[in-house]
Amino acid sequence: MSDSEKWDRLLRQALASVEEPERELNESLMKRMEERSRMKRVVKKRISAGVLVAVFALAMSITAFATKQLFSSKEVAEQIGQHVLAEAFESSDAIEINDTAASGGYSFTLHGIVSGAGLTELGDGAEQQIHPDRTYAVLSIVRQDGTPMPHTSDPEYGEEPFFVSPYVKGLKPWQVNIATMSGGYNEIVVDGVMYRLIECDGIEMFADRGVYLGISGGSSFYNSEAIAYDESTGEISVKTGFNGVSLLFDLPLDSTKADPAKAEAYLKQLLRKASKDKAADEAGPVDPAEAELANYIAELTKKVPDGTLIPESVQEVTYDEEGRINYEYDGWSVKLSVEMLFSEGQVGYSDAVQFSEDDTSSKALLFSRNGSGVITGKIIVLN
Numbered sequence: 001m002s003d004s005e006k007w008d009r010l011l012r013q014a015l016a017s018v019e020e021p022e023r024e025l026n027e028s029l030m031k032r033m034e035e036r037s038r039m040k041r042v043v044k045k046r047i048s049a050g051v052l053v054a055v056f057a058l059a060m061s062i063t064a065f066a067t068k069q070l071f072s073s074k075e076v077a078e079q080i081g082q083h084v085l086a087e088a089f090e091s092s093d094a095i096e097i098n099d100t101a102a103s104g105g106y107s108f109t110l111h112g113i114v115s116g117a118g119l120t121e122l123g124d125g126a127e128q129q130i131h132p133d134r135t136y137a138v139l140s141i142v143r144q145d146g147t148p149m150p151h152t153s154d155p156e157y158g159e160e161p162f163f164v165s166p167y168v169k170g171l172k173p174w175q176v177n178i179a180t181m182s183g184g185y186n187e188i189v190v191d192g193v194m195y196r197l198i199e200c201d202g203i204e205m206f207a208d209r210g211v212y213l214g215i216s217g218g219s220s221f222y223n224s225e226a227i228a229y230d231e232s233t234g235e236i237s238v239k240t241g242f243n244g245v246s247l248l249f250d251l252p253l254d255s256t257k258a259d260p261a262k263a264e265a266y267l268k269q270l271l272r273k274a275s276k277d278k279a280a281d282e283a284g285p286v287d288p289a290e291a292e293l294a295n296y297i298a299e300l301t302k303k304v305p306d307g308t309l310i311p312e313s314v315q316e317v318t319y320d321e322e323g324r325i326n327y328e329y330d331g332w333s334v335k336l337s338v339e340m341l342f343s344e345g346q347v348g349y350s351d352a353v354q355f356s357e358d359d360t361s362s363k364a365l366l367f368s369r370n371g372s373g374v375i376t377g378k379i380i381v382l383n
Contacts, residue, residue: 148192
């Protein structure tokens with residue numbers, strides 16, 4: 001998990017909401033985190049969004065198995081070291097897909113998927129973390145111009161993030177996705193081809209509703225600019241006009257394996273967790289590196305009360321046609337839904353604070369709302 005992804009997680013925790021998220025990240029702090037990240041070999045990745053999600057990802061480069069053909073799902077699992085899962089991809093319940101689609105200068109092949117019955121004979125998987133109530137799928141990524149995908153040791157590795165996630169038809173994709181479904185992925189690069197083995201809570205229970213595997217670029221989380229959701233119809237679709245990766249694979253699931261009762265119970269629990277702003281914080285950091293970053297943000301937060309106000313930054317926000325607030329000052333531009341900052345009826349300062357840092361100073365952006373509903377933003381220079 002890169003430091004930039006950790007910052008993405010912490011910011012989304014602070015702005016936890018069931019409304020569609022915005023891509024409002026702190027650019028200067030992200031650059032600082034990315035620079036720190038490149039000094040260390042990335043061996044772990046996590047996906048998180050408003051709730052704590054345990055994810056295991058292994059970033060590897062393998063060159064010993066040169067081939068002009070793409071690996072199968074079984075071969076990818078074997079190369080990652082998931083030998084038991086490799087057997088599952090050859091079971092009668094595994095779905096071999098091998099569909100290819102292109103978007104944003106990349107070609108994506110969905111090789112196969114297995115879940116449910118295909119995993120029941122694998123035991124509890126204590127050693128290899130393989131579980132019958134999970135879904136596993138394999139995807140490969142290549143550049144259309146023939147340029148190899150970067151190895152994990154290359155500086156450009158990870159500069160183009162891909163968010164690969166199942167989406168359930170009729171359900172909001174920012175609420176139900178690989179992150180909220182306790183998901184993650186393993187990744188390897190072989191001869192310029194990137195292979196991703198994703199996993200998440202089982203999706204067969206939604207088979208009667210229909211499930212997509214969506215791929216979007218430009219963000220490590222659901223990107224509303226790439227994948228559209230129509231709240232009136234529940235339709236999920238590729239958003240036209242997006243200049244980047246945006247596509248959907250329609251998963252050929254067996255509708256007879258659907259479990260509506262289980263699905264409803266699962267969604268009730270998932271959405272209840274998502275509505276708790278402090279759910280992730282209560283769970284605590286998941287590894288030392290993340291704890292370090294969390295402590296760093298906490299230290300910045302402590303400095304806010306003693307900071308120096310920039311008087312010119314005090315501005316009443318404006319609203320766009322969708323009702324989102326807009327705040328701009330000295331290169332700091334924020335566009336957020338009100339619900340991401342304040343609960344219903346809340347007045348005073350928002351608990352969500354955004355930070356910016358460069359070589360000379362650290363700043364905090366705070367929002368407050370008065371009894372008349374007027375929202376004001378201001379920037380504090382941290383001492």
